[in-house]
Amino acid sequence: xxxxxxxxxxxxxxxxxxxxxxxxxxxxxxxxxxxxxxxxxxxxxxxxxxxxxxxxxxxxxxxxxxxxxxxxxxxxxxxxxxxxxxxxxxxxxxxxxxxxxxxxxxxxxxxxxxxxxxxxxxxxxxxxxxxxxxxxxxxxxxxxxxxxxxxxxxxxxxxxxxxxxxxxxxxxxxxxxxxxxxxxxxxxxxxxxxxxxxxxxxxxxxxxxxxxxxxxxxxxxxxxxxxxxxxxxxxxxxxxxxxxxxxxxxxxxxx
Amino acid sequence: xxxxxxxxxxxxxxxxxxxxxxxxxxxxxxxxxxxxxxxxxxxxxxxxxxxxxxxxxxxxxxxxxxxxxxxxxxxxxxxxxxxxxxxxxxxxxxxxxxxxxxxxxxxxxxxxxxxxxxxxxxxxxxxxxxxxxxxxxxxxxxxxxxxxxxxxxxxxxxxxxxxxxxxxxxxxxxxxxxxxxxxxxxxxxxxxxxxxxxxxxxxxxxxxxxxxxxxxxxxxxxxxxxxxxxxxxxxxxxxxxxxxxxxxxxxxxxxxxxxxxxxxxxxxxxxxxxxxxxxxxxxxxxxxxxxxxxxxxxxxxxxxxxx
Amino acid sequence: xxxxxxxxxxxxxxxxxxxxxxxxxxxxxxxxxxxxxxxxxxxxxxxxxxxxxxxxxxxxxxxxxxxxxxxxxxxxxxxxxxxxxxxxxxxxxxxxxxxxxxxxxxxxxxxxxxxxxxxxxxxxxxxxxxxxxxxxxxxxxxxxxxxxxxxxxxxxxxxxxxxxxxxxxxxxxxxxxxxxxxxxxxxxxxxxxxxxxxxxxxxxxxxxxxxxxxxxxxxxxxxxxxxxxxxxxxxxxxxxxxxxxxxxxxxxxxxxxxxxxxxxxxxxxxxxxxxxxxxxxxxxxxxxxxxxxxxxxxxxxxxxxxxxxxxxxxxxxxxxxxxxxxxxxxxxxxxxxxxxxxxxxxxxxxxxxxxxxxxxxxxxxxxxxxxxxxxxxxxxxxxxxxxxxxxxxxxxx
Numbered sequence: 015x016x017x018x019x020x021x022x023x024x025x026x027x028x029x030x031x032x033x034x035x036x037x038x039x040x041x042x043x044x045x046x047x048x049x050x051x052x053x054x055x056x057x058x059x060x061x062x063x064x065x066x067x068x069x070x071x072x073x074x075x076x077x078x079x080x081x082x083x084x085x086x087x088x089x090x091x092x093x094x095x096x097x098x099x100x101x102x103x104x105x106x107x108x109x110x111x112x113x114x115x116x117x118x119x120x121x122x123x124x125x126x127x128x129x130x131x132x133x134x135x136x137x138x139x140x141x142x143x144x145x146x147x148x149x150x151x152x153x154x155x156x157x158x159x160x161x162x163x164x165x166x167x168x169x170x171x172x173x174x175x176x177x178x179x180x181x182x183x184x185x186x187x188x189x190x191x192x193x194x195x196x197x198x199x200x201x202x203x204x205x206x207x208x209x210x211x212x213x214x215x216x217x218x219x220x221x222x223x224x225x226x227x228x229x230x231x232x233x234x235x236x237x238x239x240x241x242x243x244x245x246x247x248x249x250x251x252x253x254x255x256x257x258x259x260x261x262x263x264x265x266x267x268x269x
Numbered sequence: 270x271x272x273x274x275x276x277x278x279x280x281x282x283x284x285x286x287x288x289x290x291x292x293x294x295x296x297x298x299x300x301x302x303x304x305x306x307x308x309x310x311x312x313x314x315x316x317x318x319x320x321x322x323x324x325x326x327x328x329x330x331x332x333x334x335x336x337x338x339x340x341x342x343x344x345x346x347x348x349x350x351x352x353x354x355x356x357x358x359x360x361x362x363x364x365x366x367x368x369x370x371x372x373x374x375x376x377x378x379x380x381x382x383x384x385x386x387x388x389x390x391x392x393x394x395x396x397x398x399x400x401x402x403x404x405x406x407x408x409x410x411x412x413x414x415x416x417x418x419x420x421x422x423x424x425x426x427x428x429x430x431x432x433x434x435x436x437x438x439x440x441x442x443x444x445x446x447x448x449x450x451x452x453x454x455x456x457x458x459x460x461x462x463x464x465x466x467x468x469x470x471x472x473x474x475x476x477x478x479x480x481x482x483x484x485x486x487x488x489x490x491x492x493x494x495x496x497x498x499x500x501x502x503x504x505x506x507x508x509x510x511x512x513x514x515x516x517x518x519x520x521x522x523x524x525x526x527x528x529x530x531x532x533x534x535x536x537x538x539x540x541x542x543x544x545x546x547x548x549x550x551x552x553x554x555x556x557x558x559x560x561x562x563x564x565x566x567x568x569x570x571x572x573x574x575x576x
Numbered sequence: 577x578x579x580x581x582x583x584x585x586x587x588x589x590x591x592x593x594x595x596x597x598x599x600x601x602x603x604x605x606x607x608x609x610x611x612x613x614x615x616x617x618x619x620x621x622x623x624x625x626x627x628x629x630x631x632x633x634x635x636x637x638x639x640x641x642x643x644x645x646x647x648x649x650x651x652x653x654x655x656x657x658x659x660x661x662x663x664x665x666x667x668x669x670x671x672x673x674x675x676x677x678x679x680x681x682x683x684x685x686x687x688x689x690x691x692x693x694x695x696x697x698x699x700x701x702x703x704x705x706x707x708x709x710x711x712x713x714x715x716x717x718x719x720x721x722x723x724x725x726x727x728x729x730x731x732x733x734x735x736x737x738x739x740x741x742x743x744x745x746x747x748x749x750x751x752x753x754x755x756x757x758x759x760x761x762x763x764x765x766x767x768x769x770x771x772x773x774x775x776x777x778x779x780x781x782x783x784x785x786x787x788x789x790x791x792x793x794x795x796x797x798x799x800x801x802x803x804x805x806x807x808x809x810x811x812x813x814x815x816x817x818x819x820x821x822x823x824x825x826x827x828x829x830x831x832x833x834x835x836x837x838x839x840x841x842x843x844x845x846x847x848x849x850x851x852x853x854x855x856x857x858x859x860x861x862x863x864x865x866x867x868x869x870x871x872x873x874x875x876x877x878x879x880x881x882x883x884x885x886x887x888x889x890x891x892x893x894x895x896x897x898x899x900x901x902x903x904x905x906x907x908x909x910x911x912x913x914x915x916x917x918x919x920x921x922x923x924x925x926x927x928x929x930x931x932x933x934x935x936x937x938x939x940x941x942x943x944x945x946x947x948x949x950x951x952x953x954x955x956x957x958x959x960x961x962x963x964x965x966x967x968x969x970x971x972x973x
Contacts (some may be wrong), residue, residue, distance in 0.1 A: 064843055090845035104836040107829075108950045114826070115833050119845030121826050125854055128825030129818045135825050136953075143953055162950055184845070304745040367939050373744050374691050378895065379938045381888070385931035393924060502884075506756070509749055517745075546764040553753035560746045561738055 017042055017075075018188055018221045019094075024062060024072035025245075033058040034069070035245035041188070045214065045222040047236035047253070049229075051265055055245040056225045057099055060190045063223075064096050065089040077187070091119045093187035097177045097194065099225075105166040109157060109176055112165055113146035114139065116180035149183045150176075152216065153209055171202045175209055182213055182220070189213065191224040195231055207234055229257070241265070276539045277532075282423055284524075284531035285430035286492050289485030290508030291515065291523030292437065293478045299454035299518040300474045303365060303376055307384030309505015311357050311479065312486030314387050316404070316496055317395055319349035319487050323405040325396065342407040350483030356387075357479030358472060384505065392498040401497045404490040426488050433484055437520065440477070450474050454518065503549075510556040516569025525567050530555065587639040588646060590632055595650040598910065599657060602664055606918040613911060620945060633949070651809045655793070655802045665801035667917045669873065672808035673866045675909040678893040679819045679902065680862025683855040684739075685891065686900030686948065687828065689835030690747055692856070694735050694755035695863055695890040700882025701728045702864030703871040704762065707774045710872070717780045721868035728864020729857045731758075736856025740849055743838075755884050762879045773878030777871050780807070787872075804873045811869070812906070815862055820902045822858075824951060831855055832900070885927060889916070892934050898944030907945060 020040040026033050034055040048056050061067045063074060065086035074082045081089055095116070103112050121142065123135045150157045153175045157168075165173060174194055181189050194210065195203045213220055226232050232239060232253055239256045241249040243265040249256045256262055293308045322345045323329035332341035364383045368376040392398040408426070413419040441447035449470045452460040461467050489504060490496045507530065515526025533555055534548040541547070559566065597616060601609040623629040636643050658664040677699050684692040702724035709715040709723055738750040763771050779788040787803040822828050830851050833841035842848050871877045889912065897908020912933075919926050937944065 066839060066843070085847075086839070086842035087845045087847045090843055096843055098840065102837055102840045104833055104840070106836060106948075107832060110953070111829055111832070111951055114829055115841075115844045115846075118826060118830060118833075123826050125822060125825075125827045125858070128827050129821050132821050132825075135821070139824075139826070139953055162952065164950060180844075298745075304748075364935060371942075372689075374685075374689070375938050375942055377691065377745065377748055378891065379935050382931040382934035382938075385885075385888070385927055386935070389925075389928035389931065393928065399924075506749075506752060510753070513746070513749060546760065550757050550760050553757050557738065557750050557753055560742050560750050564742060564746060 018077065019063065019223075020075045021063070022073045022075070024059075024069045024074065026058060026062060026067055027070045033245050034062065036072070037242075037245070037247055039240060039247070041221050041223060043218060043221055044237045045210075045224060045235055047232040047239040048223055048225045048242065049227070049232060049239060049256070050242035050248075054242040054265075056242055057192055058245075059242070060096060060192055060223070060225065063089075064094060064190060087119075090184075090186075093185075094190065095181035095184060095186035095188075096190035097174075097181050097192055099192040099196065101170065101173050101177055103165045103173055103177055103180070106164055108162050108164055109150070109168065110143060110146060110161040112176055112180050113150065113183055114142050116183040117142045117145065118184075120184050146179075146183055149179045152212060153179050171198055171205065174198070174206065178209060178213070182216075185217075186220065188221045188223070191222060193225050193227065195226065195228050203228060203231065207231055210235055229253075233257075272539070276535050278419075278423065279539075280528070280532045280535040282426055282492055282531075283535060284527040285426055286485065286489040286504075287507055287511045287531055288430055288524050288527035289433060289481050289488065290504060291511035291527050292434070292520055293482045293485070294509050294512035295515070295518050295520055295523050296450075296474060296478045296481075298512070299520075300450055300471055301365075303373070304380070304509065304517075305357075305360065305365065306377065306380040306505065306509070307360060307364075307387060307501075308357070308478075308482055309503070309508055310384040310387040310501030311353050311360065312482040312489070312508075313496070313498070313501035313504060314356060314391060314486070315349050315353035315483035316486035316490040317391055317498075318352040318483075319345055319407075320402060320405060320490070320496060321395070322348060323407065329405070329407070339409075345407065346484065346487050349487060350480045353483030353486065354476045354479030357482060358475045361472070361475045384501065388499055388501055395498065398498050401495050404494055404496045406491070406494075407487075408491050422491065426492060429484065429488060433481060434520075434524065437477070437481065441520065446470065446473055507552065510552060512566075513556055513564075514559050514566055516566030519566070519568045519570075522566055522568035529567070583635060584639055584642065587635040588642050591636060591643040591646045595647060599650075599654075601911070601914050602667060603658060603661075606915070609914060609918060613915075617941075617945065621941075637952075648813075651805070655798050655805065656796065660796060660798045660802075662799035662801050665799065665805055667914055669801060669804050669808050670917070671910040671913040672805070672812045673870050673873075674890070674893060674913050675812050675906045676808075676815050676866040677863045677890055678897070678905050678909040679815055680859035680866075681890050682819070682894050682900060682902075682905045683822075683831070683859040683862075685894050686905070687831030687835065688739075688852055688855045690739050690743065690852075690855075691751075691891065692735065692739075692859070693748055693751040693884070693887050693891070694758065695859070696882045696884070696886035697735070697755050697758040698728045698731055698860040698863035699867040699870075699886070699890075700758065700762070700877075700879075701731045701860075702867030703877045703882065704768055704774070704867075705864075706868035707777045707871040707877055708768055710778050711774055711776060717778055717868075717872045721865060721872070724868035724871075725861050725864040728860040728867070731864075732857040732860025733853060735860070736853045739852055739856060752884065755887055759879055759883045762882070769878075771879060773876060774871075775876045777875045777877065779872050779875065788875075804869075808869060808873075811865070816902055816906060823900065823902060824953070827851070827854070829951070885930075888934075889930060892930055892937075894944075895934065896937050896944055898946040898948060900948040901944070901946045904944055904946030904948075911945075 017040045021037055024037045025035055037059065050056055058067065062069050065084055069082065073080055076092055076094060081092060104115065121138050123138055128135045147158055147161065150161065154172060157172060157176065160168065165176065168176065178191065178194065195206050198206060213222065224236065236253060239251065239253050240247055241256050241262045248261040248265060249259040290308055290312055294304065297303060297305050329341055329345050332344060360383055364379040365376055368379060409421045411421050413421060413424065441451060449460065449465045452465060453467060453470055457467065511526040511530050512523050514529055515522025515524065530552050534552050537544040537551045538548045597612055601612050620629065654668060655665060677695055681692060681695045684690050705727040706717065706720035706724035710717045710720040735751055735754050739747050742750055762768060768774060779786050781787065788800045790800050791798050791802055830841065830846045833844065833846060834848065834851060838848060893909040893912045894905055896912060897906065898904030916926065919929060
């Protein structure tokens with residue numbers, strides 16, 4: 015199994031607080047769940063991978079290439095897409111525009127091409143629209159008829175779907191999902207689990223790191239689980255192995 | 270040596286005039302996370318009110334008839350400061366409340382527009398409003414002893430600024446209302462949850478800030494000995510610069526920032542040939558550099574952007 | 577078929593109506609102009625409530641060629657309509673020049689959501705560079721204009737660079753400071769005229785024909801303003817077209833994404849540095865060329881045309897017209913220019929009016945006369961998708 019993403023002894027300090035501590039992590043062609051109590055550094059770790067934070071120490075390798083010091087937009091161009099804990103779509107823009115943003119890294123039109131060669135620019139956008147609508151149809155066909163509506167009129171579950179679709183539409187190699195089911199009821203959570211499974215069904219060439227508090231989600235879709243506590247990895251393995259782990263139980267129950 | 274000392278004194282005086290308006294910016298930013306761009310105009314409006322009371326309306330003259338001159342001076346300035354307190358609270362209702370919780374660009378533009386409105390209204394409706402006026406001397410003139418450098422006026426300006434800052438310090442740190450202001454500026458939601466009446470505190474903050482602005486406007490007009498309707502634009506801008514350099518939201522930062530900006534301006538004017546023209550340029554350049562390389566200012570706290 | 581002809585003529589009529597309303601505003605007294613504008617606002621608000629505006633947009637969008645033709649014809653005929661009145665033509669030219677600046681400013685305000693308080697500095701940079709080169713160095717005004725454009729772009733980088741690090745209040749302070757520094761530097765530089773400005777700026781020439789010679793068209797003697805009118809509006813058409821294409825391209829989308837959430841934008845692969853600088857440089861280029869034309873048109877420039885209050889006027893134009901809506905921005909610029917000129921008799925009230933207008937718009941109609949719209953890509957099969965809520969509603973965050 016070839017590693018897609020690998021981190022070596024990654025640490026990050028905020029003032030005196032070490033949010034992520036000497037974390038060794040790797041992922042291949044699989045879905046890895048990242049669990050841990052609140053404040054254990056899960057989201058911070060995703061922020062390090064996607065380039066929003068620079069780690070104080072340690073390195074991040076993606077497809078064997080060192081991406082530690084790259085800015086977020088270059089990391090996205092390499093093929094790492096993500097969603098956010100609090101749903102962060104561009105609320106004023108339409109569903110379609112949000113999807114096109116997900117394709118931004120694949121498009122080539124520069125500003126002067128947009129001005130002087132508008133036909134090639136609109137051809138590119140047209141292709142993008144077809145692709146976006148295809149992916150939207152994959153998640154929820156009802157969204158296609160609402161493609162020109164601003165996202166702020168869309169219910170939460172669909173916003174999450176759109177955010178995931180936006181991450182997936184640009185054919186990333188690795189997708190980081192930060193609590194995709196937060197704020198959803200159990201029915202919606204089930205739908206979301208199916209949606210995430212759909213990503214892998216569409217292409218097995220997509221690896222997923224998913225942060226979740228809902229253990230049913232973790233147990234149903236992840237192939238491997240990593241548990242963090244206070245920035246350190248305290249357990250790793252299949253869900254049942256990790257669930258039985260004494261350290262994990264203590265961390266969650268606050269022992 | 271004489272020259273340097275007189276320039277230092279000059280800078281301290283200028284810093285005094287900047288500090289109070291800088292504190293106004295910091296106070297409102299701390300309480301509401303908002304920059305009220307019309308503060309300079311409000312302060313100058315206060316100075317105009319004081320001038321009106323002393324000249325056109327003759328309040329000062331009639332008061333002087335029954336009371337000793339310093340006390341009637343204090344009363345007039347107090348009324349003027351109360352006027353600015355009212356004016357700034359009016360500004361809060363008219364151009365800040367409608368934009369609460371919306372994009373900051375809206376409140377930014379509306380307060381700038383409010384500044385223009387105040388300025389132009391003075392220009393239109395104050396008698397001879399668009400011409401420069403000699404500000405009435407409510408502060409005693411004359412030198413202290415034989416020293417050419419120390420006049421009563423200068424000493425009183427510095428003393429008033431000092432007293433105001435001390436009063437504010439006492440108020441913010443020793444009274445319940447002041448502590449509530451601090452609580453709100455640190456964490457609004459938490460402050461509301463422990464039962465602080467947010468709305469009342471904000472209005473009090475504006476009243477206090479407005480009062481300080483009135484005093485600031487009075488000191489500025491007294492220092493320059495003249496008053497123009499459009500002084501407020503530059504004065505407010507300098508006040509904002511002072512607050513940013515010192516650290517937006519920090520009251521003591523405004524003092525430090527005021528000193529820094531004033532020293533730069535005075536020394537560029539005094540020691541660089543032809544520097545008079547470039548003193549403001551130098552001050553603004555310093556602010557730009559601060560924003561680029563140390564945006565939290567000298568005394569402000571560095572904030573980590575939440576992702 | 578009959579329906580098609582009906583829609584066609586309806587589209588033409590609505591465009592014609594807009595042109596006529598603008599003409600009435602231009603040629604009549606202040607009071608009439610204000611009544612027309614007030615009427616337009618009422619029609620707009622009522623129309624929005626009844627979803628008529630959307631239909632008008634679609635009507636005009638579906639018959640683009642016809643409507644552009646009518647507008648072109650209107651501008652072509654304008655000198656004859658006003659019977660060669662050079663003052664009215666002057667207002668129309670200034671409206672065109674300011675529209676170009678406002679379109680450029682819109683890249684920053686509407687695009688990346690950063691209020692730039694120094695558009696007048698860009699505008700002045702173009703004007704002063706071109707005027708200085710053509711007066712003092714004897715350079716051709718055309719080349720001078722090009723140099724003005726380039727120098728404005730340089731200034732755009734200088735102003736845009738802080739925008740990469742600072743946002744909101746801090747950026748506003750930086751741009752205000754740079755605007756004031758710009759004005760102070762001009763006042764204190766005697767070699768470019770200092771407070772006296774630069775007089776005697778030569779006009780454009782094509783093969784010996786100076787733009788400052790009156791022309792006889794169709795047997796009617798027309799003042800020299802006609803030349804500039806056509807020049808300015810040809811440029812405005814090109815610049816508006818470019819702005820529209822940018823808006824509908826991935827660049828405009830990236831700008832909007834940065835406005836909404838820079839971190840999310842970066843995580844979609846948008847290079848924040850380049851994209852934001854682009855908004856400032858393109859905006860500066862627009863303003864620079866407009867400034868250069870202004871100088872060669874009026875033959876005199878002074879620092880008061882490029883100070884902070886002029887910047888505020890540009891901002892007012894964008895906000896009044898509607899941020900990130902190309903026709904809206906042009907409309908805002910044209911309307912404010914006309915009102916401004918009509919207020920010449922009450923010059924003491926000019927700035928007061930801008931202050932009050934700005935506050936009122938921000939409270940009553942924060943999105944401007946023509947609010948920003950959802951991008952519509954495929955004209956042909958758009959009917960498949962419902963677009964009844966095409967207008968962005970609610971707050972921007």
